[in-house]
Amino acid sequence: MGAAGIRDLQRVHPVPNTGFARAYLIEGDEGLMAVDVGSIGCAQDIADYIHHNLSRPVDDLRYITATHFHIDHIGGIGHLLSLSSPRTRVLFHAMIEDYLTGKKKISVIRNWFVSIPSATMVSARYLRRFSHLAVESLAGIPLPGLRGIVRLPFSTDRISYFGDADETDSSLGDFGFGEWNAVRTPGHTEDSLCFYNGRTAELISGDLIVNVSPDGTGEVNRFCWSRERIRASYEYLCGTINPARIYPGHGEVITGDARTLSQVRDVAHERKARSLSN
Numbered sequence: 208m209g210a211a212g213i214r215d216l217q218r219v220h221p222v223p224n225t226g227f228a229r230a231y232l233i234e235g236d237e238g239l240m241a242v243d244v245g246s247i248g249c250a251q252d253i254a255d256y257i258h259h260n261l262s263r264p265v266d267d268l269r270y271i272t273a274t275h276f277h278i279d280h281i282g283g284i285g286h287l288l289s290l291s292s293p294r295t296r297v298l299f300h301a302m303i304e305d306y307l308t309g310k311k312k313i314s315v316i317r318n319w320f321v322s323i324p325s326a327t328m329v330s331a332r333y334l335r336r337f338s339h340l341a342v343e344s345l346a347g348i349p350l351p352g353l354r355g356i357v358r359l360p361f362s363t364d365r366i367s368y369f370g371d372a373d374e375t376d377s378s379l380g381d382f383g384f385g386e387w388n389a390v391r392t393p394g395h396t397e398d399s400l401c402f403y404n405g406r407t408a409e410l411i412s413g414d415l416i417v418n419v420s421p422d423g424t425g426e427v428n429r430f431c432w433s434r435e436r437i438r439a440s441y442e443y444l445c446g447t448i449n450p451a452r453i454y455p456g457h458g459e460v461i462t463g464d465a466r467t468l469s470q471v472r473d474v475a476h477e478r479k480a481r482s483l484s485n
């Protein structure tokens with residue numbers, strides 16, 4: 208399929224300049240879905256984008272979801288809910304229910320110093336307003352003393368969960384929003400999800416893949432809960448899907464030919480392979 212054909216099929220709108228993390232809007236026949244609302248300013252940006260760029264009412268927002276339970280991806284969900292219809296639902300990974308009931312704590316991220324500086328520099332380019340730093344709750348900070356904070360500023364009645372907490376299959380299948388599928392991709396966090404549409408060949412990768420280095424091909428995130436699990440999740444995707452566009456958690460959209468996913472670099476894996484061959 209040529210570039211024009213792919214563009215015709217594109218259903219994901221990267222909302223520009225929403226603060227640290229990227230926010231995406233998916234247009235579907237059933238309405239709209241917002242992915243990753245990291246701050247109060249970001250929530251406002253999404254509402255403005257729906258109104259001005261899509262010429263639709265914010266009430267068309269059917270779902271608000273997050274690729275994972277980190278503050279820079281969830282810190283504005285309540286604000287966006289308050290701007291949307293009372294029927295708008297939040298969709299979370301099933302593990303998040305265990306966080307909210309105190310059954311489980313969010314996992315600690317161990318390697319803060321290997322990748323945070325470059326990722327923060329690139330992500331900071333998308334900050335436009337003070338409200339991009341304003342979060343509505345301190346839930347989702349993966350540090351030992353803070354990871355117990357999970358209170359969200361909206362009722363848990365608004366939340367539905369993907370799949371079951373005890374199941375571990377990667378594919379969660381479609382969830383009633385067009386041809387979009389949810390995939391469990393643990394690694395950056397235990398509760399990480401990707402969203403994939405096989406017909407439009409679009410992948411929303413969350414922080415499994417970030418695009419923060421100059422070559423623009425994206426990289427498997429070095430900032431993670433489990434190095435082995437993030438590698439396995441990346442390999443699972445390489446073996447099962449073939450996206451033409453990858454929408455990362457941080458940085459610009461990754462586009463290319465049919466090998467977009469295999470061109471993503473895994474720097475930690477390359478280093479390990481090199482040290483083994485020496």
Ligand SMILES: [Zn+2]
Nearest residue numbers: 228279414456
């Ligand atoms: Zn992030």
